Amino acid sequence: MAYKRISFEVENKIAYIGFGYNCDKSMTTLDEETLGELRDIIEELHTKQKELSGAIFFTHKDRCFIAGADINLIAAMKTEADGAYGAEQGQSIFNRLEDLKIPTVACIHGVCLGGGTEFSLACKTILMSDDKGTIMGLPEVKLGLIPGFGGTYRMPKKIGLPNALDLILSGKTVNARKGKRLGLAAAVYPKERLKAMAPEHFKGEEKKQSFSESLGNLAADNFLAKKIIFQKAREGVLKMTKGFYQAPLKILDVMEAGMMKGRTSYLASEAEAFGELCVSEQSKNLQHIFFMTEKVKKYSGKKGEGKVPRFERGACLGAGTMGGGIAWLMASNNMAPIMKDLTPAALELGLKQSSSNFMGAVKRNKMTFEEFEKKQRSIACQLDYRGFKKADLLVEAVVENMDIKKKVFAEAENYVREDAVLTSNTSSLSVQEMSTALQRPERFAGLHFFNPVHKMPLVEIITHDKVAPETVEALYNWVLKAKKTPVVVKDGPGFLVNRILMPYMNEAGFLLEEGVAMKDIEDACLNFGMPMGPCRLLDEVGIDVGEKVAKIIYVGLGERAKSSNVSHMLVEKGLLGRKTDKGFYLYDEKGKVTGVNDEAMAILPKPTKKMSETEIQMRIFLPMINEASTVLADGIVTTAEEVDLGLIFGIGFPPFRGGLLRYADTEGLDNLIAALDKFAASVDKDRYGASEFMRKLASEKKKFYEFNV
Numbered sequence: 130m131a132y133k134r135i136s137f138e139v140e141n142k143i144a145y146i147g148f149g150y151n152c153d154k155s156m157t158t159l160d161e162e163t164l165g166e167l168r169d170i171i172e173e174l175h176t177k178q179k180e181l182s183g184a185i186f187f188t189h190k191d192r193c194f195i196a197g198a199d200i201n202l203i204a205a206m207k208t209e210a211d212g213a214y215g216a217e218q219g220q221s222i223f224n225r226l227e228d229l230k231i232p233t234v235a236c237i238h239g240v241c242l243g244g245g246t247e248f249s250l251a252c253k254t255i256l257m258s259d260d261k262g263t264i265m266g267l268p269e270v271k272l273g274l275i276p277g278f279g280g281t282y283r284m285p286k287k288i289g290l291p292n293a294l295d296l297i298l299s300g301k302t303v304n305a306r307k308g309k310r311l312g313l314a315a316a317v318y319p320k321e322r323l324k325a326m327a328p329e330h331f332k333g334e335e336k337k338q339s340f341s342e343s344l345g346n347l348a349a350d351n352f353l354a355k356k357i358i359f360q361k362a363r364e365g366v367l368k369m370t371k372g373f374y375q376a377p378l379k380i381l382d383v384m385e386a387g388m389m390k391g392r393t394s395y396l397a398s399e400a401e402a403f404g405e406l407c408v409s410e411q412s413k414n415l416q417h418i419f420f421m422t423e424k425v426k427k428y429s430g431k432k433g434e435g436k437v438p439r440f441e442r443g444a445c446l447g448a449g450t451m452g453g454g455i456a457w458l459m460a461s462n463n464m465a466p467i468m469k470d471l472t473p474a475a476l477e478l479g480l481k482q483s484s485s486n487f488m489g490a491v492k493r494n495k496m497t498f499e500e501f502e503k504k505q506r507s508i509a510c511q512l513d514y515r516g517f518k519k520a521d522l523l524v525e526a527v528v529e530n531m532d533i534k535k536k537v538f539a540e541a542e543n544y545v546r547e548d549a550v551l552t553s554n555t556s557s558l559s560v561q562e563m564s565t566a567l568q569r570p571e572r573f574a575g576l577h578f579f580n581p582v583h584k585m586p587l588v589e590i591i592t593h594d595k596v597a598p599e600t601v602e603a604l605y606n607w608v609l610k611a612k613k614t615p616v617v618v619k620d621g622p623g624f625l626v627n628r629i630l631m632p633y634m635n636e637a638g639f640l641l642e643e644g645v646a647m648k649d650i651e652d653a654c655l656n657f658g659m660p661m662g663p664c665r666l667l668d669e670v671g672i673d674v675g676e677k678v679a680k681i682i683y684v685g686l687g688e689r690a691k692s693s694n695v696s697h698m699l700v701e702k703g704l705l706g707r708k709t710d711k712g713f714y715l716y717d718e719k720g721k722v723t724g725v726n727d728e729a730m731a732i733l734p735k736p737t738k739k740m741s742e743t744e745i746q747m748r749i750f751l752p753m754i755n756e757a758s759t760v761l762a763d764g765i766v767t768t769a770e771e772v773d774l775g776l777i778f779g780i781g782f783p784p785f786r787g788g789l790l791r792y793a794d795t796e797g798l799d800n801l802i803a804a805l806d807k808f809a810a811s812v813d814k815d816r817y818g819a820s821e822f823m824r825k826l827a828s829e830k831k832k833f834y835e836f837n838v
């Protein structure tokens with residue numbers, strides 16, 4: 130039989146089955162058509178198995194074996210029964226694969242995730258290519274799902290319970306080296322030899338276990354030991370997720386209850402759990418983030434007439450906290466950057482920053498020591514502009530002062546090529562105004578990284594009147610290439626993220642002034658799912674820096690952006706946060722919190738007011754939603770999706786809520802406006818006055834996500 134999506138050939142009694150055939154997409158997914166063909170092929174193998182000595186599965190693609198089940202299929206599921214039925218369909222195909230009597234070998238090259246890994250687990254042997262891009266894993270938990278095609282059933286059998294739980298509950302991927310070590314892959318070969326070596330594995334092989342692995346698996350075979358493993362895993366999950374995420378707990382329930390079950394009844398409970406989770410609000414929110422992230426991977430903004438520049442070499446002005454991080458990012462991306470500062474001591478600090486980021490990668494086995502040395506040495510440190518003509522992209526990260534920045538740009542422009550793109554990492558100054566200092570403003574924009582650069586995924590690309598679309602597109606492409614998430618925003622006070630973050634800090638200050646205890650405020654935000662409470666966050670940013678940025682935003686936005694006196698009182702006493710080891714909290718020399726700072730507590734009003742957690746959350750998150758609505762109204766960004774993406778990747782807004790404005794839509798605009806009106810009357814009319822834009826949307830019975838510019 131001829132197939133369209135999967136190639137099928139028999140040669141010397143071996144069936145060769147190739148995924149990603151006749152398909153222009155770079156990634157192969159298990160969509161309806163592919164799954165249908167796979168079912169037919171496996172049936173054909175059953176019919177022909179007497180004449181075959183084995184079946185080898187491989188990929189025609191350069192970078193992908195099977196990227197997973199088609200998420201569109203999952204997103205389209207409306208009921209639990211739909212979900213369970215979908216999982217059962219996949220399970221039945223993989224069961225038939227597992228039941229083949231002949232040797233089956235999956236030759237993994239490129240990305241092999243989710244359903245792809247579950248498919249491979251149903252084969253008797255897995256081989257992996259030694260290519261850097263070859264990875265396997267079950268990332269379903271990241272979408273709020275349980276692997277539904279038998280992954281939770283087969284993975285423990287392949288690699289033992291403790292390792293399987295680690296992979297399934299974290300959703301992390303493994304490369305070939307780790308895959309081999311775990312026993313997931315029987316062997317690793319260069320990509321070109323994978324298929325040819327597969328018949329060598331037709332006999333199957335025992336995985337050689339290390340002594341400690343044997344002990345571990347022996348222990349895991351014991352019923353009581355399994356109970357303990359599950360208990361530990363549950364504790365680990367609760368610690369990691371603070372109990373916010375239901376999928377890992379559900380996975381544990383299914384796997385633990387399934388310990389004594391046979392295949393049929395185990396898989397029935399896996400399918401049922403998949404059905405339940407896939408239509409849950411939490412999974413839908415996480416799927417929504419997945420789709421937003423996919424959408425961002427391609428520039429969809431305004432196109433220019435000219436050629437879009439590509440950045441091969443970089444330069445960074447300023448070697449401070451941010452400059453060191455940006456130089457590291459450039460070096461990681463083979464841009465052999467030049468880092469310029471005013472003193473050798475400052476350059477030393479920048480280099481230290483970069484080297485500590487690289488060493489982190491070495492410790493995590495993501496990079497060899499030789500690679501570290503090569504990349505770290507690729508950063509040229511200087512006090513002058515030598516060699517700046519080579520740079521295609523320059524990022525300025527000097528002190529936050531408009532006059533200094535203007536002066537620096539006017540000077541730097543004399544030393545770079547005319548076609549170089551110049552950017553500023555300013556976190557609060559007007560990019561529009563800064564552009565007036567440049568002779569070629571069309572090749573200038575804001576490029577706002579978040580601190581610390583190596584951890585924070587978001588980069589705001591800030592536009593102004595004169596910037597050329599090619600410049601924006603080039604920066605967008607570069608940010609993507611550097612594996613960060615770009616969002617294009619119009620210039621305005623605090624741009625996108627800091628503007629919406631402002632009420633988070635400000636309202637916490639006002640609540641403290643009203644006599645609400647700091648612990649109650651911090652806990653309310655943490656229990657909402659925020660990664661840090663507002664006081665802890667202010668300590669991290671620097672209370673003095675926070676105060677300065679708050680002032681700039683206040684000047685730009687007016688009374689609704691006013692702040693309390695709290696930051697000022699702490700700054701006056703030299704309590705600046707983590708950098709001075711003292712802020713709202715105390716810190717040890719490694720920057721770890723050691724306790725609440727009594728000195729700061731003595732400055733703050735006595736905590737006399739008891740406020741419910743819900744009220745504190747409303748007092749803090751309502752003004753954030755309100756500000757986000759003005760961000761849309763002012764055209765800083767044009768869609769609710771961009772706001773949500775910015776906050777999730779910029780400040781860690783809880784992903785399980787799907788984003789600030791998606792959360793707002795779920796609550797209902799009418800309800801939010803009613804709550805804002807109440808606080809406007811009882812607390813402050815400026816800070817809680819619902820925006821005209823939000824009222825208009827509500828009167829038209831629209832949601833934020835239905836707003837289109």
Ligand SMILES: NC(=O)c1ccc[n+]([C@@H]2O[C@H](COP(=O)([O-])OP(=O)(O)OC[C@H]3O[C@@H](n4cnc5c(N)ncnc54)[C@H](O)[C@@H]3O)[C@@H](O)[C@H]2O)c1
Binds near residue numbers: 449470555
């Ligand atoms: N720190 C943050 O959390 C953060 C986050 C995002 C953006 N930013 C922005 O990044 C920029 C830098 O911030 P930072 O925290 O790295 O500051 P920093 O004080 O740590 O470093 C600034 C560096 O610039 C150097 N410098 C000053 N004038 C210079 C000149 N003319 N030429 C070359 N170097 C010069 C200083 O010597 C210093 O090493 C600021 O605009 C800031 O607003 C900071």
